Structure formats: structure tokens, C-alpha cells
Amino acid sequence: MSDHWEPRLVALDIDGTLLKWVEGQGATYEQIPPATYDAVHRAMDAGCHVVLASGRSPHGMTRIADLLELHPGDGETERLWVVASNGAVVFRYPELEVVHEEVFDARPAVEAVLAEHPSALVAVEERGVGYRVNRPFPPGELSGEMVETEVAELVAQHVSRVIIRDPDATVEEFVALAERLGLHGTDYVVGWTAWLDLSPVGVSKASGLARVCEELGVDRADTLAIGDGRNDLEMLRWAGRGVAMGQAIEEVRQAADAVTASVYDDGVVVELDRYFPA
Structure with missing residues (x-):
């Protein structure tokens, strides 16, 4: 990479990258530090595309886009591109317009996990509302409304993403569980807690960003991606320059x-x- 390299597109994770974690809780402070806001806007002012790329569902990301004021104008070319649900959903904003969505049959994987963790919590995104859940998740862990629904109904239709959470299990137990089950037919990401994201095979933040880059005419070699979690692995490897946050695991x-x-x-x-120095 040249000493004079400068990114044409910056992909930013949200939780643990733009937002600081609340100590002891599975949630982040919904506040953008002023220095971060200024740095992002210096990149935008230099003509760089800024793309949010998160495991969050779309309605959990628009507030962050608003806080960062990532949509300076009303023209079509100035609408923000966003990669949501770990790459399963790509949308424009504002107004929220889903451009692409990947779905899959999550039932076999969900049944396999629940066979070993029968008390686990399950959530499926209900776009624009919140989540359908078998039981409520701990406060702060999901954005939007939670509608209680039987598991069989949750996975009766193809979905873009399923979250499985066991507050009584450990991260290590969920990592071992995912590896042991193989989870054929899906890809998975284990979060900071006993939190499992199930997505369609081959779908990741990297695949979502590749789609955005194609639309914008930007080469992956000209992309900078910054993230901190296991769901950022593919994105960091894919980008021209992938940067891990200092608190990220090894x-x-x-x-x-x-x-x-x-x-x-x-x-x-x-x-x-x-x-983009000040």
C-alpha cells in the first residue's frame, strides 16, 4: 500500500467502534463523541463515502446515521448507503429503502441450538417495528418493539437473520456449540456474550460492502474498514485496509x-x- 494511499470509502462498525459500551451491559451509549463526529465529517468533506456496517437491524441504524448527520443533502447521490444485519440487508437512507435482502431457512439451525440450550431466547427481525421473540430479551439488547411469538412461527418463513441468546451461558460455550453443530446451511457469528447471529451462507458485512462498492464504482482496494467484533472478521480481511479497534479480541x-x-x-x-487530519 502506498504511503500516499487515501480511502475512497470508509466502512464503520457501530457498537464498540463508533459507540462506547456501557460497562456490564449488552448495550452501548447512543452518543457520538464530538471528536468522532468531526473526523467522520472531515472524511466526507474530502469526498470519501462513509458507510455504516453493523449487525444491527436497519431501524437500529438510522438513529446513528442521524446522530452523525451522514445525509447532508436530499439528492439521490447523497443518500447514505448502509449495510445492516451483518450484510443480509443493504439499504439507502433517508428515507429507508431496502435495496437488497438475503433470506434463508433458519428452522434446522434454530432447532439444533435449542436442543442443547432449551431456555435460550430467539429473535427474528420485524423490519420497521422491532423483533418477534419467543421471550423478551434483557433490557437494552434489542432495538424497537418486542412481540412475543412461538418459536415454530418465528422460523416458519425464510428470514434474513436470527438471534439466539442464552443469558445463562458463556461466550466459550456458544463458540464450542457453533463449531460442534457445524450449522450447515447457515453462517454464524458469536458475539461478546452468549449471543449467536445466524445468517444466510456467504453473507457478511464484506458481501454487503462489495455490493455497495459496485454501486458506487469503488474498488475494494480503496476501502478502509474499522471494527471490533467477530462479525467484522470478513470485512477486515476484505477491505483494502482493515483496522481493528484496540479492545478487540486477538x-x-x-x-x-x-x-x-x-x-x-x-x-x-x-x-x-x-x-483526513484536522
């Missing part, structure tokens, strides 16, 4: 080209300042 750090400061030390600002 597996994520190893997948990246570089490691920046932690989210608590404005790691996004540190990285963006390399190309």
Missing part, C-alpha cells in the same frame, strides 16, 4: 492490517486522522 486483531486505539480512546479518530 482473533479480530489478527484478521486486520492494523490495530488502532480502543473505542474509549477514540480509535476511529486516530485512524481517520491519518488521512
Whole structure:
């Protein structure tokens, strides 16, 4: 990579990258630090595309886009591109317009997980509303309304993403479970807690970003991606420059080209300042 390299597109994870974690809770502060806001806008002012790429569902991402003011104008070319649901949904904003959605039959995988963790919580996104769940998730873990629904009904139709959460299990138990089951027919991501995201095979933030880059005419070599979680692994490997946040686990750090400061030390600002200094 040239010393004079500058990204044409910056892909940003949200939780643990743009937003700091609330200590001891599975939630983040819904506040954008002023330094982060300024750094992102310096990139935009330089003509760089900024794309949010998250495991969140679409309606959980538009507020962050609003807080960052990522849509400076009303023209079609200025509408934001967003990669949601770990790549299963690509949408434009505002107004929220789903451009692409991948779906799959989650029933076999959900049944396999529940056979070993029968008390686990299951959620399926109900776009524009919130989630349909077998039982309520802990406060702060899901955005939007939670509508209680029987598991059989949750997975009766093809879906873009399923979340399985067991508050009584550990991350290590869920990592071992996913590896042991193989979860044929789906891809999976284990989060910071005993949280399992099930997605269509081959779908990731990287596949969603590839679709956006094609639409924008941007080469992957000209992309910068910043993230901190297991669901960022493919994105960090795919991007021209993949950067892990300082608090990321070793597996994520190893997948990246570089490691920046932690989210608590404005790691996004540190990285963006390399190309778009104040």
C-alpha cells in the first residue's frame, strides 16, 4: 500500500467502534463523541463515502446515521448507503429503502441450538417495528418493539437473520456449540456474550460492502474498514485496509492490517486522522 494511499470509502462498525459500551451491559451509549463526529465529517468533506456496517437491524441504524448527520443533502447521490444485519440487508437512507435482502431457512439451525440450550431466547427481525421473540430479551439488547411469538412461527418463513441468546451461558460455550453443530446451511457469528447471529451462507458485512462498492464504482482496494467484533472478521480481511479497534479480541486483531486505539480512546479518530487530519 502506498504511503500516499487515501480511502475512497470508509466502512464503520457501530457498537464498540463508533459507540462506547456501557460497562456490564449488552448495550452501548447512543452518543457520538464530538471528536468522532468531526473526523467522520472531515472524511466526507474530502469526498470519501462513509458507510455504516453493523449487525444491527436497519431501524437500529438510522438513529446513528442521524446522530452523525451522514445525509447532508436530499439528492439521490447523497443518500447514505448502509449495510445492516451483518450484510443480509443493504439499504439507502433517508428515507429507508431496502435495496437488497438475503433470506434463508433458519428452522434446522434454530432447532439444533435449542436442543442443547432449551431456555435460550430467539429473535427474528420485524423490519420497521422491532423483533418477534419467543421471550423478551434483557433490557437494552434489542432495538424497537418486542412481540412475543412461538418459536415454530418465528422460523416458519425464510428470514434474513436470527438471534439466539442464552443469558445463562458463556461466550466459550456458544463458540464450542457453533463449531460442534457445524450449522450447515447457515453462517454464524458469536458475539461478546452468549449471543449467536445466524445468517444466510456467504453473507457478511464484506458481501454487503462489495455490493455497495459496485454501486458506487469503488474498488475494494480503496476501502478502509474499522471494527471490533467477530462479525467484522470478513470485512477486515476484505477491505483494502482493515483496522481493528484496540479492545478487540486477538482473533479480530489478527484478521486486520492494523490495530488502532480502543473505542474509549477514540480509535476511529486516530485512524481517520491519518488521512483526513484536522
